[in-house]
Amino acid sequence: xxxxxxxxxxxxxxxxxxxxxxxxxxxxxxxxxxxxxxxxxxxxxxxxxxxxxxxxxxxxxxxxxxxxxxxxxxxxxxxxxxxxxxxxxxxxxxxxxxxxxxxxxxxxxxxxxxxxxxxxxxxxxxxxxxxxxxxxxxxxxxxxxxxxxxxxxxxxxxxxxxxxxxxxxxxxxxxxxxxxxxxxxxxxxxxxxxxxxxxxxxxxxxxxxxxxxxxxxxxxxxxxxxxxxxxxxxxxx
Numbered sequence: 001x002x003x004x005x006x007x008x009x010x011x012x013x014x015x016x017x018x019x020x021x022x023x024x025x026x027x028x029x030x031x032x033x034x035x036x037x038x039x040x041x042x043x044x045x046x047x048x049x050x051x052x053x054x055x056x057x058x059x060x061x062x063x064x065x066x067x068x069x070x071x072x073x074x075x076x077x078x079x080x081x082x083x084x085x086x087x088x089x090x091x092x093x094x095x096x097x098x099x100x101x102x103x104x105x106x107x108x109x110x111x112x113x114x115x116x117x118x119x120x121x122x123x124x125x126x127x128x129x130x131x132x133x134x135x136x137x138x139x140x141x142x143x144x145x146x147x148x149x150x151x152x153x154x155x156x157x158x159x160x161x162x163x164x165x166x167x168x169x170x171x172x173x174x175x176x177x178x179x180x181x182x183x184x185x186x187x188x189x190x191x192x193x194x195x196x197x198x199x200x201x202x203x204x205x206x207x208x209x210x211x212x213x214x215x216x217x218x219x220x221x222x223x224x225x226x227x228x229x230x231x232x233x234x235x236x237x
Contacts, residue, residue, distance in 0.1 A: 008154050008168040015128060015154075015166070027167060062104065065089060067185075068204035076115075077132070077191040079198055084187035086205050088179055103179045106170040107206045108153045108187070110135045115197035116161030125159035132192040135166075135203065139175065142182035148175050153187065156198065163201050179207065 004019040005027060018027065042052045067086035075081055114133035124130040133156040139148035154166035170176070179185065185205050191198040 003165060006154075006164050006166045008152075008166055010168065010170055010172060013152070062208045062210060064206055064208055066204055066206040069200065069202060072199065072201050073189070074197060074199040075189065075191065076198075077193055077196045079189060079191035079196075081189050082186055083189050083200060083203055084185075084205055086185045086207065088181050088183050088185075088207065090181045103176045103207055103209050104171070105208050106175070106179070106185065107204075107208065108135075108137065108168040108170070109165065109202070109204045109206075110154055110167075110200065111163050111165045111202040112154075112156055112189075112198060112200040113160055113163045114156040114158065114191075114199070115195065116159060118159040118195070122159075127158055128155050129158065131155045131158040132196045133198045134190050135187065135198075135200070136190060137185060137187045137205070139178045140184045140186055144184075147178050147183070150188070151175075163199070165202075 004017040006015050006017050007027070008015050042055060047055075065086065065088070067084050069083050073081070073083060112133075112135065114131060118125055118130075121130055135153040136150045137153055138146050138150045141147050153168045157164050185207070187203060187205055189198045189200050189203075
């Protein structure tokens with residue numbers, strides 16, 4: 001990634017940039033495929049499975065489900081368009097190998113910008129204040145009923161025609177306890193008031209859960225399980 005990632009604080013909504021490439025890569029440290037060789041090594045040492053599971057949980061092998069928008073989309077106010085819809089799966093193949101625990105976090109990545117200008121309150125330009133172009137999400141149950149009301153993922157950087165990559169990591173238990181099989185994480189692009197627009201180049205929502213290998217699973221079956229683990233997709237910037 002050549003451009004900085006702007007991380008949105010889940011509580012304060014403050015935005016800080018991560019410009020160092022190495023530091024930015026740490027934000028994706030929970031890609032589970034990074035740990036598979038280590039798990040294979042633990043099995044090869046004939047360690048007992050309970051100990052292997054403790055080590056797995058300590059280092060953080062995470063199953064990862066993701067939905068992403070890979071093409072640009074834009075619109076003008078009044079704008080309220082669904083752009084992503086991730087259904088939390090019932091996965092018998094994975095469930096037969098591991099015990100998947102409740103979600104640990106939701107990670108949202110958005111690359112977007114507004115219309116690039118604003119004549120009202122120009123002193124707010126090139127800040128996050130007074131920007132009426134944003135991305136938000138909600139949680140719906142299996143019937144499409146909203147059970148977690150909409151929350152901001154990020155606001156665009158006001159009056160800027162250059163896209164920014166924003167990341168929001170959600171660990172709020174009030175949200176995660178509603179992320180159940182059959183429920184959906186729905187992402188919307190928004191713009192409000194005359195003249196405002198939203199240009200989204202990329203968007204992704206990822207669901208991270210801890211995988212605990214079942215007692216009866218041997219290394220051969222675990223290797224088959226790794227085929228179900230998703231790898232991180234490069235973000236076009």
